[in-house]
Amino acid sequence: MDIVVENLTKKYGAQRAVDNISFRVKTGEILGFLGPNGAGKTTTMKAIATYLTPNEGDIHVGNFSIYENPDEIKKNIGYLPENNPLYNDMPVIDYLKFVAALQGIEKGRIREKILHMINTCGLEGEKHKKIGELSKGYRQRVGLAQALIHDPQVLILDEPTSGLDPNQIVEIRELIKKIGREKTVILSSHILAEVEATCDRILIINKGKIVADGTSRDLRKQSEGHEILRVKIEEGDKNEIFKALQGLNTIGMVDFMKKDETAFEIQTKPGLSSRREVFNLCVGKGWILTEMTPIETKLEDIFRELTMN
Template sequence: MGITASNLTKVYGTQKAVDHVSFEMSTGEVLGFLGPNGAGKTTAMRMLTCFLEPTSGTATLEGYDIHNHPRKVRRQIGYLPEDTPLYTDMSVVDYLRLSAQLQSVPESRIDGRIQEMMDVCGLGPERHKRIGELSKGFQQRVGLAQALLHDPPVLILDEPTTGLDPNQIVEIRELIKEVGKEKTVMLSSHILKEVEMTCDRILIIDQGQIVADGSTEELRNQFMGGTRLRVQVDAPADADVDDALDGLEEVASVQRTNGHYELSAARDASPAADVFHLCADRGWVLTELTPLESSLEDVFRELTEAPESPAERDTTEANPA
């Protein structure tokens, strides 16, 4: 069944932390929930897990409404908060046993589930260590094991790879992808490359509102417009290459970076041939002409980067770097 959110809203005083957020997720889908700091990601996740009461709107998880059946909702969820709450004076195995009991795992299955989670999350060698003695990465693994322990149909993971080293990140990414084949998985992260490699679909929130929803490819096509090219030209020192490239009809913008130019084409345009002919006509040597694929980071910045205010522009012009 998955998750359905309908106009979820959370207001603190005069500020709308989450502003009429609506979306649907189905079982077998891994959704990346992205946004800048303060955008409303964690607040939205806490409402879905019945940790926070919405100001208005509602949501259902596996068919249970968060207002009418909060206990049943919680039983459907494996939740890993951003700051993993752990009993640091307990050993790993004792903490997981307590978690299994709290999550109503049948007594006959507890030992087997603990061993399975130890294997899945790579915690076997640490099983008898106090959680407070573990590194941040291993503590994160303990939190993930706790979230998976009762085999919930829905996983909500807030920054699940925080504090992990590159090898651990790859392992957790593969684990999430595998789990996501049978469960509904919603995760937030600031590591956009990981989201791009892990998630089937991306939801971007900014200032409490959904600003984009789709696969990475769909978002690139929808928001990043036409072709992008990296161009390098060997031209005389007095040649005005910037203006010449910018003057091409199919070029929307030109940016010079580290000795080369990055060209953004007008939507649906492909200016590669025009660049080639420009250089040939002027006797310049075209040393590089490479298509650039927009990344999820490009889309994210396009949608969430605050536009420069007139006052900021005036300050920049008055005090150039």
């Protein structure tokens, strides 16, 4: 099921939390929703999950509109809200039973569904504990289990890995990837590495507007103006090397690396490459080039560039 968001606007008082955004998520795609706090990620997801009514615009999930068939959307969506709210006084298994019944799963199949979810989400040892007694990682799994129990076509996950330890993050990520193959998934996060690792496509929003949309490679390309190299040159006077490097006409800027006396960071002029020039220079002068590493523009930098004004 595709998700189509058209001209969605949501105001809180005078403030526009989401300002006229449109996008489409295709079946089988995992979309990463990135943005600083308060950018409108959660609001958008709540609107897709039919919890919030937008001021303007429409959302379709499959053929259903949030205005006309909210119940059909609710049946086809698995939603994990921010902070993963759960009934703390209920045992895991009772809670899953409750959710399964609400989702309209036939009585005879509830048991089988619950067992399946307990296996998929690794809750075997905790199924009789009260949710309030679980650690954060297991709570998160219960949150995922309740979102997945009716085998929804669409998954909306709001910060599914927040507050987890690194091992748990990897596990949940794998789980999402595994489940996400046949489903349409939107997940939000402000951890960039996570989005890069899990998602096929990234959508960055800031102040309620979409500022970037594409794969992580696309985004990199967009902001890649110039090549950055880290080089290490030995057997020479560092000031002399510095001057010689700056003399090369492809090079825009040279910087000492702080810790290492023999290492430099070179920024090439836009559209050019200076790897050959640097090599030839060293050969000519008899210096020894021990390292040359192209530095990739990090997603963090792109993110900062797009969201800081």
